[in-house]
Amino acid sequence: MPLLEIEDLHVSFKTIDGVVHAVEGVSLSLDARKTLGIVGESGSGKSVTAQTVIGLTRFPNATIRGRIVFDGKDLVAMSTEQLRGIRGARIAMIFQDPLSSLHPFFKVGHQIVEAIRTHEDVPRDAARRRTIEALRSVGIPGPEQRFESFPHEMSGGMRQRAMIAMALALRPDILIADEPTTALDVTVQAQVLELIQALRDDFGTAVVLITHDLGVVAQMCDDVAVMYAGRVLEQAPRETLFDEPEHPYTWGLLQSIPRLDAPRTDRLSPIAGSPPSLINVPRGCTFHPRCPYTPPPALETEPELAPSEPGHLVRCHLPVEERKRLWQSLQQEHPALR
């Protein structure tokens, strides 16, 4: 049984400009000790999906439908007060920008102690010891001194480590990392990813990794979901997604990765056009305005997310054989995709 199962999740927000359909029928599942990657451009609904898991999108203007089953209970149906007991304790989350995500007026140590004492009735000094231990375990040098530091006194990498320490201090079952390395220097990015990987292996924490970086996915994830305009377009184990991707959008993402081993004369091939508005989502297949193939039914009806083989789901009108053929010819054209 999966640890976390999202079933047909819909999230929309009423705004002055209209209803924003941020997530439309997303179903995902995460097994214990596994890492699920959610990839997509900005506005693809990946962050909203993740934040909805712990109820962070429960704004007055939000409508949330579907089921998120964790530990046999539906988190969508749960009251915010009940959900509060799960937030931080059993499902923890870290965010993109660790500077703005830590409170600027409170010491880092205090912010972690607060997280521990919210969920466990432990004395202050015990929480302090555990905080220092957590800071040490994420590789922060001099954790006793760092306990007393304010966020602005730390470097970006240290801040993200502190966020991870806060998230993992209560040994959650799931860590949701929402673009954890996007705001960091490239050299620090690798360290933080390695840290998340090491902690997953040591503590057995399952990870949901949200990113727009397929390189990160290749390094970290067991399974990958590709999201676009609030929908999952393709979902597969990592090897399958990189070796035999079947959705034109995934091909586009793979083609737009800069490659060191590609000849310098090769230009990057970005996906034409820009992501659609989530207020006026295109009719038919949401990707058809940017799709170089566009099979005729795509203009009228939205394709189902259907298995092309066990464990590999694709939302596309192109016949399976056609997709495999197109991918092979793409690979011949661009050796870097092999």
Place this chain on the structure above:
Amino acid sequence: MGAYIVRRVLWAILLLLVVSFITFVIFDVFPSADPAALRAGRNATPALIEQIRHNLGLDKPFYTQFWIYLKGLVTHFDLGYSYYNSESVKSEIFSRLPATISVTVGGFIVWMLIGIPVGIVSAIRPRSVVDRVMMGGSLVAISAPVYFLGLVSLFVFAKGTGQLQWFGAAGSYVPITQDFGTWFNSLILPWVTLAAAFAAFYARMMRGNLIETMHEDYIRTARAKGLRERVVITKHGLRAALTPVVTMAGMDIGLLLGGAILTEIVFNIPGVGRYAYNAITNSDLPAIQGTVLFGAFFIVFANLVVDILYAFLDPRVTYG
């Protein structure tokens, strides 16, 4: 920090010098009336006026007058004597300070006690009915000037002049040392009148700050940690949203300590503000000069206090 404070104090002294010089220049270039003629009264002979002019030192060039004033101020903190009634300006101001402090501090307490909670309640549910009623009401309060609100309150509530005869009327102020009950009762209407616009302004500011703060990433982190919403708002939200309010409060107190002119006039309270008003109508330069300097001092001082306080409130701020 120590060097910073010394530097700031030196700047403050320079600023006060400039302020009093400008007051002098304005009075010399655009005199509202001849103080000597005013002092001499009706039907005074030109010789008498000339005599008075000489006695007050008004026949000297203005830079000499300024120099004499400055010397008195620096050497023994002498603010000079009123052209109008020869009283020492310093002792006049100091004797009126308790009344101004009473009005300011009481008003401050009232407007903070009303403004901050109203702002918080509005911010928690923006655009709800409660929020709309409170923000609509605050707009009315901001728009009602002290001389209007004050007179209405006197007409409705004051003993003697009012319909309800509840609180002390205009001119009923006595020092707190004389009779606490009368003092308190006489100041209820001035406090509320003074506080109305400030409370409304602070409520709107508090609401805006808190709504903005509640959209910060660290608030999302606080929720993701599993904190109670009450803790998220009162601890993480307010801690950040209140800091700019402290700045404003310090400045406003400084401004009012220099004289809550309108309130003091409407309620006939013998404070520094009313003294300043009388000084202006009498073309009484030493009194004007003294009250301006006092007002400037409180503003500069309040600024300094706020800036120092800020270093304690916001750990990101340091002074070198």
